[in-house]
Amino acid sequence: MNQRTAVDRTFLPAVLVIVFLFCDASLPFVIARLPNVLAVLMLAKGVVVAETWLLAVWAALGSSSWIRRVGISLVLSVVSVGLFEHGLIYIVTWGFSAGIREVFLAPIELIGLMFPLLVWRGWRGCRIISENQAATAGVQRFSLAQLLSATAIVAAGVAFGKLGVAELPDPDFQRSMLISACVTSVILSLLAVVPLTWLCLRVRFSRALAWLASLTAVTNGVAIALMYWYWGGGRLEEGLAGLAYCDAVALTFTGALLLLRRLGRFILVSGRLAARSRPPL
Numbered sequence: 001m002n003q004r005t006a007v008d009r010t011f012l013p014a015v016l017v018i019v020f021l022f023c024d025a026s027l028p029f030v031i032a033r034l035p036n037v038l039a040v041l042m043l044a045k046g047v048v049v050a051e052t053w054l055l056a057v058w059a060a061l062g063s064s065s066w067i068r069r070v071g072i073s074l075v076l077s078v079v080s081v082g083l084f085e086h087g088l089i090y091i092v093t094w095g096f097s098a099g100i101r102e103v104f105l106a107p108i109e110l111i112g113l114m115f116p117l118l119v120w121r122g123w124r125g126c127r128i129i130s131e132n133q134a135a136t137a138g139v140q141r142f143s144l145a146q147l148l149s150a151t152a153i154v155a156a157g158v159a160f161g162k163l164g165v166a167e168l169p170d171p172d173f174q175r176s177m178l179i180s181a182c183v184t185s186v187i188l189s190l191l192a193v194v195p196l197t198w199l200c201l202r203v204r205f206s207r208a209l210a211w212l213a214s215l216t217a218v219t220n221g222v223a224i225a226l227m228y229w230y231w232g233g234g235r236l237e238e239g240l241a242g243l244a245y246c247d248a249v250a251l252t253f254t255g256a257l258l259l260l261r262r263l264g265r266f267i268l269v270s271g272r273l274a275a276r277s278r279p280p281l
Contacts, residue, residue, distance in 0.1 A: 012264040013058070016256060017076065020051050024080050028087025041088075042241045046248025048084045052077050053193050053253045056110050060117035061128045061197070061268070070114075070153050074107050078160075081106040105181045107157035112185025116194055124270045128201060131265035196250070200257035201268035212254055220247065 027044040034040050059073035082103045120126050158178065199208050220243065227239040260266045 012260060016054075016259075020047075021076075021080065021083060024048060024051070024083040025087065028084060038237070039241045039244050042245035043248045044084070046245045047252050048080060050249045050252035050256070051080050052106065052110055053113060053249070054256055055080075056113035056117060056189070056193065057128070057197055057257075059110070060114045061121055061126060063127055063129045067149055070149075073110060074153070074157065077106040077110045078103060104160060105177075107160050108178060108181050109185045111154055111157045112182040113189045113193055115186055116189040117197075120194060126268060126270045128266055128268055131267055192250070193253075196254055197257065198268060200254050201261055201266065205258075205261065208258070216247070216250070 023044075027047070031040050031044060055073040055077050059069045062069045085100070085102050199211055203211065223243050223246075224240075227236055227243075231239060
């Protein structure tokens, strides 16, 4: 067992939550004082989205009480988006109703992000635990009570999301918005959240850093080249703002996971591997 002193496994996540909530509340007012509002706004929104990704990972793959994890994650997702959107109301032009809608859709997006992670956990027994638990961790499966709880939580999240689109006059459009938010989150989880979680918490630490640096450089280079080729100089500012948003999401998400791994000694284990080994650090 590693003898180095590790940060308490509840202290570091709590500090991250406090820091993120402070950023959510303060960033809109910082944005209002800066000249290039669009680029900084997209960076800030990327940070908020990354927080939802982190909450989904903890809710689906954590090792504490299932009900507590999911309940806290749902509340924090609403508080996080709510603090940020509350500040944006005073500096942007899309109005009060759009910001409120984002708050109500946050639980549905969180549930959509969780779904592939829960399938991954149920299929492979994957979960996040502290390093000193890896040698004794066994396979964990969902019980009937947990499955029933999951159904109730999904129903509560959908009901909460419906409140955010209730003002829209067309019922079909309401359903389309809810389905779109959930399906988009599922796709993002499959394409980004699951592989990045595995890369940050399972692959050797130095190798994970190398992979992340390479992926960031390649994707940014390709994206900028395509923008120059397709738009020239016309809409380059909008394209760079969108790229800043994507970078903010990915770097905030992976940076937080790597910090939790390095300082908090959190690792990703599976049912087959947990009993005999831990991932290299």
